[in-house]
Every structure is written in C-alpha cells, then in structure tokens.
Amino acid sequence: MSSTHPLDANDVIKVASLARLSLSDDEVERFTGQLARILDSAAEIAALDLGGLAPTAHPLALVNVLRDDVVRDSLDRDDVLSQAPSVNDNRFSVPKIIGDAP
Amino acid sequence: MSTLPDGWFMVVGLEVHTELRTETKLFCGCANAFGDQPNTNICPVCLGLPGALPVLNQRAVEYAIRIGLALHCVIQDSSFHRKNYFYPDMPKDFQISQYDIPINGPGYLDLPGGVRIGIERAHLEEDTGKTTHLGGTGRIHGSDESLVDYNRSGVPLVEIVSCPDIRSAAQARAYAAELRSILIASGASDGRMEEGSMRVDANVSVRRGEDQPFGTRCEIKNLNSLRSVQRAVEYEALRQIALLEDGGTVRQETRHWDEDAGKTHTLRTKEEAYDYRYFPEPDLVPVTPTQAFIDTVRTGLAPMPAERRAALVSLLGEPNDAQIDQLLAVVEQGLDHFVITAVNAGVNAPLALTRTANELAASDRSLDNLDAEAIAATLLLEQAGDLSATQSKAVLAEVIAHGGGDPKAIAKSKGFEHMADGALDLVIDEVIAAHPDEWERFCGGDEKLQGFFTGKIMAATKGQADGKAVSAGLRARKN
Amino acid sequence: MSIVATAESVRTKQTRAVVVADETLAAIEARDGDIHAFLHLDAESIRAQARGIDSQIDAGQHPGRLAGVPVAIKDNLCQRGVPTTCASKILEGWKPPYDATVITRLREAGAVLVGKTNLDEFAMGSSTENSAFGATKNPVDPSRVPGGSSGGSAAAVGADMVPVSLGSDTGGSIRQPAAFCGVVGLKPTYGTVSRYGLIAFASSLDQVGPFARSVDDAGVLFEVIAGHDPMDSTSLAISAPDVMTDIDGGVAGLRIGIIPELMDGSSDEVRARVVAAQDALREAGATLVSLPAPELLLGLAAYYLIAPAEASSNLARYDGVRYGNRVDGADVSAMMIATRTAGFGDEVKRRIMLGTYALSAGYYDAYYGQAQKVRTLIIETFHRIYQSCDLIVGATTPTTAFEFGSKTADPMSMYYSDIFTIPSNLAGHPAISVPFGTGEAGLPIGVQLLGPALSEPTLFRAAKFLETEVGR
C-alpha cells in the first residue's frame, strides 16, 4: 500500500538537520548504512495491507482526564536558574536568535 | 469599498490566537498571570523538565467550548498532537496543539454589516515563553543575546482560523473587532491586543476578477492592533498587485508587519518551511465532552454582541448613521449595559447612547466596576435641565474617576447650580458690552467670533449655561 | 531475608535502619568496583535517611511498609537534588528540583533511597553498553553484559548489593536484564505505575517496575509504587492492585497459552528451560494450550518505528537552554546543534534520526502510521489469544547474557534481543520475568509470563509457583 524508497545519505543529512544534530562525513556514511538496514526490516510492515485497522496511538482507552483550575505552588526561581547553563536578569540567556518563531 | 486598483480583488483569512482567562495554565497549576516577575510562574511541566507530564485544565476546555458555541462551531471529540520545532521560547521544543481533530469544528461569524465569515476551526493549544532581545535595536535583528521568561509558557490559547472569506482590509479589521467583542462577551478571554492576549496573523492573496482562483498567499505576522490588521492587509494586497502588474510572481512566504515603517518584509520563504512532524501526544488522552456538558456551557453563555446591538437598536427605534456608529462602538467595548441601565431609569435612548459612546468610551480608566446607576442618575439631571451638557460631562468625569458617587453632590461641590431665568440674558449682555469691536465684526458677518463669545459666556457662567440657549441668545441680539 | 521481614525487624527494632544501611553500603563497596551498577551514591545521605527512619520508630511512629528497606533507583527517575543523568553527558550534573511520583511513594513507605543506577543512555539499548559513563557488568559473569537498558538496577540486585530496585521498561528494559542477571523483573500494566518524573524515552510504552531477588519482594514493591496519580494523565484511576493476598494460590485450573513464535529463534538451552517450566505448570494442574500467533513477531519492526518517533520528540528539549550541558555556538541554532551533537551518544542519535525520519513529511503514513496499525493488530491478536487462556508462558530473551561488544556493531542484532518482550509494551500489558535455572555456562535463564491488562495478581501467582519449582 504505502511506498517507501531506500534511505540515502541526503535523507540522513536532512533528518540530522531537523533533529539539530551535525554529522561528519564518516558518520553520515555509517548512519546511512545502519538506518537503511533498520528501515529495511521495517519495510515488511510498510508493505502490509492493514487498510481495515485503525491506528493505535495509545494502549489505554482513557478519555477526559482533567484537572481543576486551581493554582499550585510554582518552583523556586533561584533553584531553577541555578541549573541553567546561562542566566541574565533572572532569565535564561541564549545566543542571538536568527529568524522568528513559526 | 475596495481601495484596490480596478479589476483587482483580495482574499483574506485570519488566524487569531487568544489567551484564555483561566486561573492556571493549560497543563499545569502555575498561575496564568500577565506582568509578574520573570520566571516566577514556572514548574517542571511548563518548563519542560525531563520527566514532567501535562494534565489538561478543565476550565480551559470549558472556555474553548464557550468560544466554539459563540462562533456557532461544531463541538466535537478531540485530541492533542505534538507540533515539533526547535525554538528557545518553547521549553519542550514541541508545542502541544490540536491538529486533525480540533475541539471546535466549522462555524461562522456574522459581521455587523451582515456579511458572514466562515470559521474553519477553533482549537486549544499552549502558548510559548517570552523572549527579550538585548543589544542592537531591542528587536530580533541585530541583537546578540536573548533572554527567555517562561511565565507565559503553557498559558492556554484558542487559535481561531477563519475561512478565506474576507474581501477587504476594512472587513479584516471588522472581523477582528467583532471576534474580539465575541471573545470578551464569552468571558473566555480579555481580548487585550496591546498585552498580546489576542494576536492576529493574516493570510493575504490577490486575484484579477472575483471568479478567478485564489492567488499565492502570504502570511503576515505581528498584527498587534485592529489598526495594524487593516493597514497590513491593505499594504500587502497592494504589494502583491504591484508585483504582479510588473510581471512578477508572488512567492508563498511568511512576512512580518513593521508598524512603524508601514510595510511587510520577508521572514521565511516556503522553501524554509518547517516540517512539524505532527503526531498524537502520547501523554494526553482524548477530550470527549458530553452533550449535557456542552448544553450547560451554552446555557451559561452571556448574550453575544449581535444580540446586544439588536437590543440597542430596539431602544433607539430607527437609529441614524451616527447612532449606528455609536452603538457599534459601545457594544464592541462592552459598554452597552450603561446605556440600558440609563434608559431603564428614564433617560432617553439617544442621550444615553451619546454620552456612553463619548464620555465613557473615551475614558482611559477601567470601567469594570463603574456604577451604572450613578451614570444614569447624572444623565437624568441633564435631561431635566438641572445640568447643562458641559456640566453633565464634568460630573460624568468625576463619577467615572471614582467608579460612582452621587451626581447631585458632585454638581454642588463644583458649584453647578441651575441658572435662574434671565440670568443668562444678563451675562450675554455684559459680555457683548465688554467686547464692542468683536461684536461689531460678528454682526458684520465674521462667524468665527461665535466661538469667541460662546467661550466667554461659558467661562462667566462656569459652564452652567446651556450651549443651545447661548447661541440662540447671540443670534437674537445679532439680528 | 525478604524486604517484608527486613521492614518488620526494623520496625520492631530487632535491627536498625542504620545497620541495614551500613550493610548495604558494605555490599556495594565490596562489589560495585567490579560491577559498576551505580552512577551516583551518597553514603551520608543513605545514613541520614536511615537515621530518619529509626527516629520515627523511636518516636512511636509507623514509617511504612518498606521501613528501612534499601531501594536502588534507575538513573532516569527524578529525585530532588540528586544528580539524574539518564547516563547521558547532556544531563551530567543536572539535579532535578522535584521528585518522581514513585520516589515520593517510596519515601512515604519508609524506604531508603540508595542511589542511582546505570542504564543505556536515555534507556536506549539492551546491554547498558550505551551508558556515557561506562558499562555495567553482569554479576554472574563479568565478561558479559547485564542486559539493558536497566542493567544497573538488575545487576545491583543480582550482585546482592540491594534487595530491590526500580527500573523502566519500554521494550523489555526490565525483563531482559532481569533474565540476564537471574532476578525477578516486572513490566506492569501501562497506567498502573505513575510515569511522572520518569524521564521519557517513548511515552506510550514506558512503564516503571520493580526488580527483586524474589517474587514476593517484587510484589510488595509493585504494590507500594502502583496506584493512581493525578499528575499523570495516562494513570489508571484505580487503587494499587493487590498481588500479595493470593500470591501463594498456585496455578491449578489456569489455562496457559504457549505461543510458538515467542520461542522462535531461541537457543536450545533457553528453549529447554521454557519447556521445563511448561511441564511444571502442567503437572501442577494448569491446562496448556498451543496458540500460534505469528503477528506478534511484527511487533519488533513496529516498535523500532514507534519508540524512536516518540523519542525524537521527547529528547528535543535537551537543547542547552534551560538545564543540562551547553556547548556554545555563534547563534542559538548553532548552540543547540553543538550541544546535542556533543551531548548525545551514537545510539541516541541513531534513534532520534530514525524517529525523525519516520514522522517526517512524506514518510509518516508508510512508517509511523503503519506501525500504529500494527500496534492495533497486536492488541487484537492478544485479545484473540486471551479468549483461550489466562496467561502466556514463554522465553524472556532468545539467549542468555551475551559478551561485551558482540552486538554493538550491528544495531539490528541488538534490537532482536527484545523480540519476545516488545509485544507486551505495544499492547500495554503486564509481563514478568522469573529466573528459572541456568544454561550450560551457568548463566541465568528467565521465563516470561504474559497476561492481559491488570492481570498482575495472576502473573504473580504463576511466577511464585515457578520460583518454587526452579530446582527441577
């Protein structure tokens, strides 16, 4: 039913970039081989005709798990900021941002 | 209505994000508060700490349903997805949002003028933290360090997506204004655009001929006021038309509205578009509101702006154009109960409407706790002739400033007494006698001097004189 | 001594919690230099907790069901103020500002939290070789792996350093190391034990569970940590299952399924022990039924799409902004890339990329979407199986513990060691691994019992029975 194409080095470079990882040329080659093998074994399920089955995202049939709108204690700010790599003016500091959020 | 070059038409759809007025955030018990000290309303959940899990806020669901009902949407079983992208203001580097099955399906919104705009969906999602850019201009460009405050992270949002049914910049503004009124009326949101609790993005495209297919669209971000919505949509449509008339093509892209420059510029092209890799959020379970719950929410819903405008129209009988503008404004700002209270107390509807639309609407004070009875009592004094229009406005200002009060006492403390018969005539004669040259020129046809004499007479009577009586007195003596 | 007996003697002052703590520290001192089960151990904190328990008892209070019982904790569970690394450089030095719910429950029961145990980085692996801080060794044969990902927790119990420990199981990460180290390990029904504070690998599959020297101890620890938690939306709104009341009830009358495919490719020695277990069950009055179910073998491929997909999203947050380590970069994106590239090991990167690929535009339907449908197929298959039986008996792993380095070059061969354990995770069902003798080299062999959702009481009964029959 669904078609797949063999994974190549360009795919690996693309997913690494989506996942915020950088790979050396050697790594690209190694990961391409390994990931292609794993996807090969996944091809058996990609090729199955499972048209009649609904996907299961979750093993439980729970619905409507809700909490009351009641304020609970927040964390101590100094506690939290003490774990941060870089802090300025009680905020988390990051290097310059290129590009707005989506 | 269209301001576009002949033969050109625009197609606009708006995406509006509105924060919900819950006590706590969407998935944790941290306070949902604007303006607190940075990073004081944060916990493992809204900070995305390893191991933390979301639990859905019941009131956020109720508020989302209120919005859905107010927009005539289909309320349906829904679930959450993860929208994956990296950005420092998003603690988990994914946003929990609703994707293919939103809580509110298709609905519509009727503009005051009668045009119906389709609503595609109105779904729940979480807000991001807030980033401040240091150095440079304080904007994102040219800055070399950014600081993140996660107080806003996880605040509940409803994103309302319109169908591409909007056909002019003025209509885009009217839609945003009406939606804002509806959100406020529903009690789900405060609609404060200046605080960012309501944020608008616009999708704009143009076409030659109304029967042509839609053109390539651009998405405009950063519309922080109703005025920006209108200006940005107008600018963007004209930009696209100019481009096309020059033989160019419109690229699908995301553009930023620069309010100061009055221009949009490219943020991101389609090639740089994100691959969000949506998938079902495994840490949350589906939301399936019962019909009984939906009915309870519906029953508790306050009247919507359209219904409230109709109520004012019926009080006025056949309102003129000026009154229609006034009642639109009064309802948009949620001030119509002042008019209704005053009319119920015996004030004539046009007076109640005019004073509300001008004196109350213009006030920069919060009117949330203002005593409507005190406003009505003031207007009754004016209607009876015990206060001139000028005095009435002065008393209203005082009542507004204190959230209420006894208008008679206020009038007395200001020395506003009802003028005895004949007293005004005396003052007019004195003022004319004191300015013989000006009077001669006025009688000779210099109409500008009408204002000069009115001002002098008003000052002499401490504003007690009725403006109409003054101009009648001046006219009688001139002839 | 069972943990119930330990708690009882601490409570009645026949011994003191501080004495138990010192014995535990001595045992760790003696063995952990070789085994490397622990990533973090603070002797002073252990003694202080024990003193706290003793003073409660001196004050006439009841410190709880696990009074003074030492419990080791897999280092992917958040413990307030205690370094929690997931065996990853990216989290090295991070101290959570909060306790996982299971940690809170252990504290409330009077347990002494002994330290944080080693694992495959972010629980991704089957040998504990993927730890950024060095592998853990199998206490039975140090040339072999302890299994994974909860290798440290299994080895700590297997080497008698602690009587019980907590692990997490996403595709077999409790049962497989339990089998390799010769201890009992339970993967509970999804939703019975809170995941709040468990650092997520694959959220729809992860479940916290106990390791123990005995079935009884595993049962008691399970009862302590299980039960509804309002902080976890996927927590079942039920009280903790009672597995202890009927634990000695035996297996007479139970219908027990044998799924040939859940033995497929097993070594002869593993197969022999499973057959021995079947014989013992039959002789004790259980009815054994053969129920072929080839669909279950599709679980492995589905798992290797679903788990990485969820992981790719769960692990996005390690970006150097709020906690953990940062590697600087010229702009925020470069910083995130440098941080993640330096902070994650190869197996984690492999799975993040695999999961990212399975979810990305154009591949979602073929990979992730199909895998979710296979998940449905597996749930339906189990449903059919459990029409005809109460439990399933089979092998926990195809082989006994393997040697270091023997499967690291080929990820698929490593993944294959979870083929019998994965179906329970996909279905959210409970399963337990019980030691049932050894193979030719003296290496432990585990028998796996599987049951439908919330069948823990029956699983424990059958497991307890096998434990008593282990000598045959």
Ligand SMILES: [Mg+2]
């Ligand atoms: Mg949105």
Ligand SMILES: [Zn+2]
């Ligand atoms: Zn929070």
